[in-house]
Amino acid sequence: MQNTVFKALAHPARRQVLALLRKGPRLAGDLAAEFESSWPTMSRHLAVLKDADLITAERQGNQILYRVNTSVLEDAATALLGLIGGDNGDDELKEAAE
Amino acid sequence: MQNTVFKALAHPARRQVLALLRKGPRLAGDLAAEFESSWPTMSRHLAVLKDADLITAERQGNQILYRVNTSVLEDAATALLGLIGGDNGDDELKEAAE
DNA sequence: ACTCATATTAGCAAAAACGCTAATTAGCAC
DNA sequence: GTGCTAATTAGCGTTTTTGCTAATATGAGT
Numbered sequence: 644m645q646n647t648v649f650k651a652l653a654h655p656a657r658r659q660v661l662a663l664l665r666k667g668p669r670l671a672g673d674l675a676a677e678f679e680s681s682w683p684t685m686s687r688h689l690a691v692l693k694d695a696d697l698i699t700a701e702r703q704g705n706q707i708l709y710r711v712n713t714s715v716l717e718d719a720a721t722a723l724l725g726l727i728g729g730d731n732g733d734d735e736l737k738e739a740a741e
Numbered sequence: 742m743q744n745t746v747f748k749a750l751a752h753p754a755r756r757q758v759l760a761l762l763r764k765g766p767r768l769a770g771d772l773a774a775e776f777e778s779s780w781p782t783m784s785r786h787l788a789v790l791k792d793a794d795l796i797t798a799e800r801q802g803n804q805i806l807y808r809v810n811t812s813v814l815e816d817a818a819t820a821l822l823g824l825i826g827g828d829n830g831d832d833e834l835k836e837a838a839e
Numbered sequence: 840a841c842t843c844a845t846a847t848t849a850g851c852a853a854a855a856a857c858g859c860t861a862a863t864t865a866g867c868a869c
Numbered sequence: 870g871t872g873c874t875a876a877t878t879a880g881c882g883t884t885t886t887t888g889c890t891a892a893t894a895t896g897a898g899t
Contacts, residue, residue: 646753652821653751654887655744661824671846684888686847691886705845705896713825720821723750726759727811727818752856769876782858784877789856803866803875841899848893856885863878869871 648719651695656680657688664698664711671700671707746817749793754778755786762796762809769798769805 651657656678663669663677675685689709692698696715701708749755758772773783787807790796794813799806 649747649756650751650886653748658747658820658824665824665826672844675846680887681889682845683847683890687888690847702896707846711824716821716825720818720825722756723814723818723821726756726763726809727814728763748856770874773876778857779859780875781860781877785858788877800866805876843898844896846893846895849891851889851891852887853889854885854887857883859881859883861879861881863876865876866874868873 645719645722647695648697648715651691651697652719654688654691656685657692660685660688660692661697661711661716664709668708668710670703671709674709743817743820745793746795746813749789749795750817752786752789754783755790758783758786758790759795759809759814762807766806766808768801769807772807 659678660674663674671686671689672682674689675682678685680688689698689700693700693709697712699710699712701710754776757776761767761772761775769784769787770780772787773780776783778786787796787798791798791807795810797808797810799808
């Protein structure tokens with residue numbers, strides 16, 4: 644859902660995670676090490692991002708590799724741009740929500 | 742701040758307000774009438790959007806006219822796109838935050 | 840099976856967001 | 870001034886988010 648995406652983007656730490664992931668996939672612990680928050684806290688941020696489908700998780704033996712999901716990020720950016728200009732109808736958001 | 746913008750975008754009603762404002766300026770009461778929430782509730786949503794600088798308010802005698810602030814919306818969209826691809830450094834967010 | 844490293848889930852408390860009704864401010868008309 | 874409309878602010882309770890520690894899963898190695 645569109646809403647979970649924007650809610651996920653509402654927290655600075657989560658946007659930061661996406662920024663780190665932009666440069667390439669990363670292990671959970673590797674990510675957690677970059678932040679001051681406790682490990683469980685970061686784990687939950689990752690869960691929120693995953694729930695919004697902004698990232699994907701893949702087990703690699705003992706650890707878990709996270710990847711950014713570019714297309715969802717693109718959709719969000721497009722939705723924002725859709726809020727600008729455009730002499731279009733008023734239902735661009737509804738379409739994008741599906 | 743970047744953070745207030747994304748927090749403001751996190752609520753569906755507020756995104757909807759922006760969508761309505763895209764078509765042109767609107768009076769506060771006119772906007773409030775489009776939603777099911779109470780008028781004070783909408784007033785606060787508008788305050789959040791204004792605090793994030795996503796909209797601007799202008800008195801028109803008895804009433805208040807709201808306008809979308811396109812540039813801030815653009816900046817947010819750009820920030821999201823910056824989270825994608827780009828073999829850039831890791832500090833694009835920091836720059837955009839200023 | 841036992842142990843270690845990696846990561847998540849459970850459970851709790853503090854903080855913030857949400858949405859309401861009631862009260863207040865702001866401007867216009869009389 | 871009073872009265873009326875438009876809109877915000879105050880105050881409250883409920884819900885959600887956040888972040889911690891402790892407990893639990895999951896997999897690899899011995």
